[in-house]
Amino acid sequence: MGILAGGVESREFAEQWLMRLKRWDTVRQTLLFPRLREIISDHQPSSVFEIGCGEGSATAMLIPAVSNDCSITATDINQTLLTECKKKFESRVTIASLDIRNPPSIGQQFDVILCCSVLMLVDDATLRRAAAWMRAHLKDSGIALVSIVHPSWTLAANTALAQEQLSKTITFPAGWDGVSLSLYYRNTAWYREKLSEPQFYVKTEETITLPIDAERLGARFSGFDTKPVYWILMLTPSCT
Numbered sequence: 003m004g005i006l007a008g009g010v011e012s013r014e015f016a017e018q019w020l021m022r023l024k025r026w027d028t029v030r031q032t033l034l035f036p037r038l039r040e041i042i043s044d045h046q047p048s049s050v051f052e053i054g055c056g057e058g059s060a061t062a063m064l065i066p067a068v069s070n071d072c073s074i075t076a077t078d079i080n081q082t083l084l085t086e087c088k089k090k091f092e093s094r095v096t097i098a099s100l101d102i103r104n105p106p107s108i109g110q111q112f113d114v115i116l117c118c119s120v121l122m123l124v125d126d127a128t129l130r131r132a133a134a135w136m137r138a139h140l141k142d143s144g145i146a147l148v149s150i151v152h153p154s155w156t157l158a159a160n161t162a163l164a165q166e167q168l169s170k171t172i173t174f175p176a177g178w179d180g181v182s183l184s185l186y187y188r189n190t191a192w193y194r195e196k197l198s199e200p201q202f203y204v205k206t207e208e209t210i211t212l213p214i215d216a217e218r219l220g221a222r223f224s225g226f227d228t229k230p231v232y233w234i235l236m237l238t239p240s241c242t
Contacts, residue, residue: 033210034232035063038116038147041236042067045145047113052076053102053132054120058087061095064116075112079103103128105135112139115146121193122150129196137200137239145205146237148197190233202237209233 038060042050047068055061055076064074076091077100078084088097102120115136121129136146194204210232 029231030059034118034149034234035060037208037210037234038118038149039063039067041145041147041234042114042116045114047072047144049073049110049112050075050114050116051112051139053100053115053117053136054078055087055097056080056083058090060116060118061087061091065091065094102132102135105131107135108139110139111141111144113141113144115140115144117147118149119151121148126196130199133197133202134200136237137202140239142239144239146202148193148235148237150193150233151231193233193235197235197237198240201240203240204235205238206236207234 042064048071050064050068050072052061052064052075055078058076061074061076064076068074073096074091074094075096075098076087077098078087079099079101081099084097084099087095091097103124117132117136121132124132140146190207194207198204
C-alpha cells in the first residue's frame with residue numbers, strides 16, 4: 003500500500019489536496035512546469051501517458067507542449083480529481099482511472115510517461131511496481147519523466163489529512179516532530195537505485211531551485227531559505 007493508501011481515493015483527500023496545490027501553484031507554474039514542457043516538446047512525442055494527473059495542473063502544461071495529433075492519456079486513482087480534470091480537458095485528453103499501487107497492463111506503449119509528485123507518496127513495493135509498469139509501457143525510444151518535491155525540502159503547507167495518514171504509516175526520522183513533515187523522506191540516491199531496477203537508465207537529473215527573490219511570490223514563502231524545491235529524473239530504457 004502507498005503511504006496515503008486508505009484515504010487517497012476519498013473526496014476529503016481530494017479537497018485537502020486541492021487546497022495544498024493552491025499554495026504551491028505559483029512555484030510549479032513558474033519553476034517546474036516550464037522545464038517539463040521544454041523536455042517533452044523537444045522529444046516530439048506522438049503519445050503521452052500521465053500518472054497521477056489530479057485535477058489537471060500538469061495536464062494543462064502538456065497540451066501546448068505537444069502537437070495536435072499527439073494522444074494524451076491522463077490518469078488518477080481519485081474519482082473526484084478525475085472529474086475536475088475531465089471538466090477541463092475531456093475534448094482533448096483521454097481521462098482514465100489508474101491505481102498505481104497495483105496497475106494493470108493496458109497493452110500499449112507510449113513515447114512519454116509523466117509522473118509528477120506521486121512516487122514520493124508511495125512505499126518501496128509500490129514504487130518498484132510503478133517503475134516496472136512504466137518500463138513495460140514505454141517505447142524503447144521513449145522517456146519517462148519523474149518529478150518529486152526534492153527530498154531536502156520540508157513543506158510548510160501541510161494538511162491535517164496528509165499528516166494523519168502519514169502518522170499511521172511511517173516512523174518519523176529522529177529529530178523530526180512530524181508536524182512539519184508532509185512527505186516521506188528518501189534521499190536522491192534511493193530513487194535512482196529503485197527506478198533503475200526495471201532496466202531503466204537515469205539519463206539526466208535536474209534540481210529546480212527556489213531563487214533568492216522568490217519571496218516576492220507571496221508571504222506564504224517567508225522564512226524559507228533558498229534550497230532545492232523540485233527534482234526531475236529523465237529515464238530511458240537501458241537498451242537505448
